[in-house]
Amino acid sequence: MTDIAASSLPVFATKAEISKRLRQRHAAERRFRAYGIAALLFGLIFLVVLFTSIIGKGWTAFLQTSVHIPIYFDPAEINPSGNRADRDELFRADYSKLARDALFKALGVGADDKPARRAAGSLLSRGVDLQLRDAVLADPSLIGQTRDEWLLVSDNVDAFMKGSIDRDAPPDRRPLSDQQITWIDQLTAKDMIAKRFNTGLFINGASSVPETAGLGVALIGSAYMMLIVVLLSVPLGVAAAVYLEEFAPKSKWSDIIEVNINNLAAVPSIVFGLLGLAIFIGFMGLPRSASLVGGLVLSLMTLPTIIIATRAAIKSVPPSIREAALGVGASKMQVITHHIVPLTVPGILTGMIIGLVRAIGETAPLLMIGMVAFVVDYPKTPLSPATALPVQIYMWATAAERGFIERTAGATIVLLLFLVVMNSVAVYLRQKFERKW
Amino acid sequence: MVMGVKVMEANVEARPTVRVPAPTLEAESAPEARELKLSATDVNLWYGQKQALFDVNLNIFDRSVTALIGPSGCGKSTFLRCLNRMNDTIEGCRMTGKILLDGEDINARDVDPVQLRARVGMVFQKPNPFPKSIFENVAYAPRIHGLCKSKADLEEVVVKSLQRAGLYEEVKDRLDEPGTGLSGGQQQRLCIARAISVNPEVLLMDEPCSALDPIATARIETLIDELKKTFCIVIVTHSMQQAARVSQRTAFFHLGKLVEVDDTVKIFTNPADTRTQDYVTGRFG
Numbered sequence: 001m002t003d004i005a006a007s008s009l010p011v012f013a014t015k016a017e018i019s020k021r022l023r024q025r026h027a028a029e030r031r032f033r034a035y036g037i038a039a040l041l042f043g044l045i046f047l048v049v050l051f052t053s054i055i056g057k058g059w060t061a062f063l064q065t066s067v068h069i070p071i072y073f074d075p076a077e078i079n080p081s082g083n084r085a086d087r088d089e090l091f092r093a094d095y096s097k098l099a100r101d102a103l104f105k106a107l108g109v110g111a112d113d114k115p116a117r118r119a120a121g122s123l124l125s126r127g128v129d130l131q132l133r134d135a136v137l138a139d140p141s142l143i144g145q146t147r148d149e150w151l152l153v154s155d156n157v158d159a160f161m162k163g164s165i166d167r168d169a170p171p172d173r174r175p176l177s178d179q180q181i182t183w184i185d186q187l188t189a190k191d192m193i194a195k196r197f198n199t200g201l202f203i204n205g206a207s208s209v210p211e212t213a214g215l216g217v218a219l220i221g222s223a224y225m226m227l228i229v230v231l232l233s234v235p236l237g238v239a240a241a242v243y244l245e246e247f248a249p250k251s252k253w254s255d256i257i258e259v260n261i262n263n264l265a266a267v268p269s270i271v272f273g274l275l276g277l278a279i280f281i282g283f284m285g286l287p288r289s290a291s292l293v294g295g296l297v298l299s300l301m302t303l304p305t306i307i308i309a310t311r312a313a314i315k316s317v318p319p320s321i322r323e324a325a326l327g328v329g330a331s332k333m334q335v336i337t338h339h340i341v342p343l344t345v346p347g348i349l350t351g352m353i354i355g356l357v358r359a360i361g362e363t364a365p366l367l368m369i370g371m372v373a374f375v376v377d378y379p380k381t382p383l384s385p386a387t388a389l390p391v392q393i394y395m396w397a398t399a400a401e402r403g404f405i406e407r408t409a410g411a412t413i414v415l416l417l418f419l420v421v422m423n424s425v426a427v428y429l430r431q432k433f434e435r436k437w
Numbered sequence: 438m439v440m441g442v443k444v445m446e447a448n449v450e451a452r453p454t455v456r457v458p459a460p461t462l463e464a465e466s467a468p469e470a471r472e473l474k475l476s477a478t479d480v481n482l483w484y485g486q487k488q489a490l491f492d493v494n495l496n497i498f499d500r501s502v503t504a505l506i507g508p509s510g511c512g513k514s515t516f517l518r519c520l521n522r523m524n525d526t527i528e529g530c531r532m533t534g535k536i537l538l539d540g541e542d543i544n545a546r547d548v549d550p551v552q553l554r555a556r557v558g559m560v561f562q563k564p565n566p567f568p569k570s571i572f573e574n575v576a577y578a579p580r581i582h583g584l585c586k587s588k589a590d591l592e593e594v595v596v597k598s599l600q601r602a603g604l605y606e607e608v609k610d611r612l613d614e615p616g617t618g619l620s621g622g623q624q625q626r627l628c629i630a631r632a633i634s635v636n637p638e639v640l641l642m643d644e645p646c647s648a649l650d651p652i653a654t655a656r657i658e659t660l661i662d663e664l665k666k667t668f669c670i671v672i673v674t675h676s677m678q679q680a681a682r683v684s685q686r687t688a689f690f691h692l693g694k695l696v697e698v699d700d701t702v703k704i705f706t707n708p709a710d711t712r713t714q715d716y717v718t719g720r721f722g
Binding site: 329 | 521523551552553563565566567578581582
């Protein structure tokens with residue numbers, strides 16, 4: 001007995017073998033570290049490529065070329081009846097003629113040179129009509145006066161000014177004629193044409209003309225939907241998670257519910273779109289294209305994510321806290337509201353942000369409920385027709401005009417900025433709550 | 438018998454208290470002079486299919502310390518948790534038998550476990566202050582039970598509780614600092630302050646010193662000695678020296694059965710059962 005206890009255990013390997021094995025173990029560790037760094041670099045490279053490509057293509061969308069020319073608001077053209085109160089007449093007047101006349105004067109195009117007039121007129125955007133009309137309707141006293149106005153130019157002139165059209169290309173390979181390029185050069189020399197910050201990108205609604213197309217409706221629609229998702233899925237998700245974790249008896253039923261919630265988180269989003277189409281629009285009769293329906297569908301999609309994250313957070317609360325609270329006579333509800341939920345706030349926030357970020361970038365379910373629509377007017381309520389940021393990107397991506405291509409990338413930048421801001425807020429909030437001991 | 442805090446305090450003054458000088462073993466007073474506080478009759482308990490307690494019969498007396506000793510897994514903590522129905526929160530846990538607190542069945546239908554736990558406070562093995570300030574830790578229980586009408590009342594209760602737990606002098610300047618920032622021994626005393634803040638009648642302690650160093654342990658033991666003037670204390674301990682130092686009565690558990698209960702002096706000097714003898718002399722456990 002004592003002999004076995006006193007003698008050391010036998011060693012069957014030689015010293016060399018042991019040190020070889022040790023070298024192998026260290027080598028494995030170094031290898032693993034190298035794999036990690038390689039994976040990280042790989043990811044970083046793709047991120048850099050993505051950002052440079054999108055920002056490189058998209059930054060020009062934030063600039064828009066306009067010409068600065070004096071416009072004579074001709075009463076004979078706008079308001080032949082002389083009755084300024086006749087808004088209908090003011091509404092129907094041919095404002096593009098005013099703009100064209102002003103441009104012809106600036107370029108010195110003769111009154112009878114029809115082809116030249118057509119070529120010069122096409123330099124202006126079709127949106128100038130609306131621009132001048134809105135100015136007059138806002139301030140009818142303009143009629144009869146001359147005022148310098150910034151007028152949008154056409155997609156091709158904008159592209160030329162941004163350098164996307166090569167002036168040295170043969171005339172039949174570029175959308176602008178030699179004459180038109182000469183005119184643009186004239187305007188540039190007179191300092192009458194400039195690239196200005198494109199506020200229209202953020203406030204305009206849908207348009208078939210790229211210069212006047214904007215994200216206004218999509219931004220409002222997305223904001224409505226995010227609001228609905230936060231208001232619906234966070235309280236519902238947290239309540240469901242607390243119930244499942246703290247109150248639900250462990251039975252076959254709660255197991256089934258648990259499996260289904262986990263499965264729900266993995267359901268393809270388009271299926272949620274079909275569900276929304278069938279239930280919210282088909283059965284409940286809510287309007288199509290409405291951000292309310294979009295928000296409801298996205299809430300359904302976000303719920304499982306929030307439930308799972310909250311349950312994980314609740315599970316990680318140390319049982320000693322629960323016992324301490326129960327031990328001093330806290331009721332179950334007090335244990336939850338005073339101790340468990342405050343400690344799970346960081347986890348809930350993480351789940352909420354993951355869910356929201358996924359929801360704001362979601363396109364497929366919104367296509368199913370008709371949010372892929374040509375909406376010009378701002379949605380006044382969540383029941384009005386609207387689009388969403390990713391859907392707007394999708395619609396612009398399918399258009400051929402050069403202006404839409406840069407706007408696609410520009411809108412993507414806006415969407416990414418949204419996500420970055422939301423993530424930063426989440427990280428900030430999480431750290432703020434975690435610092436509370 | 439209806440136990441009120443006032444009655445208890447009056448009794449404290451009326452009765453001369455004898456301090457047991459640790460570590461000598463000395464019975465505080467004759468058993469017949471003690472007041473019965475808790476009595477367990479035929480307590481059986483199952484975790485799912487596994488039976489953890491077998492026919493436990495135990496009387497616990499007021500204003501004294503009863504130690505529950507025994508090897509790991511013998512059911513002493515389980516029994517302790519029966520006394521304030523903490524086992525209710527464990528799924529699949531089932532109990533039969535009767536536990537009377539001042540003659541009332543604590544498992545009766547009309548007894549609210551939330552109310553019971555205010556009367557039977559508990560201190561746990563690992564110090565578990567809430568992740569809140571020292572003040573909030575102690576103020577929490579009086580607040581949820583609605584014991585204080587004003588902020589001044591609450592402050593008084595907090596200060597008194599901390600004083601009784603022997604912690605006030607050390608923390609009086611930093612009551613708004615986190616309770617989790619204190620040392621282990623201080624945290625455990627904070628937990629004791631928290632437990633006594635609602636004037637419980639019984640204080641259950643589940644190995645309160647097992648995570649503490651000897652100096653902190655000594656402080657807690659002195660405190661227990663002090664607290665037993667007011668409370669009925671039941672302490673689970675792995676340390677036989679501790680049981681001998683702080684308790685007046687000792688119950689020895691083995692394999693879910695109560696083997697022997699008697700005055701501490703008797704258990705450690707002349708136990709009736711050979712298993713007790715073997716355990717206290719260190720032959721197993």
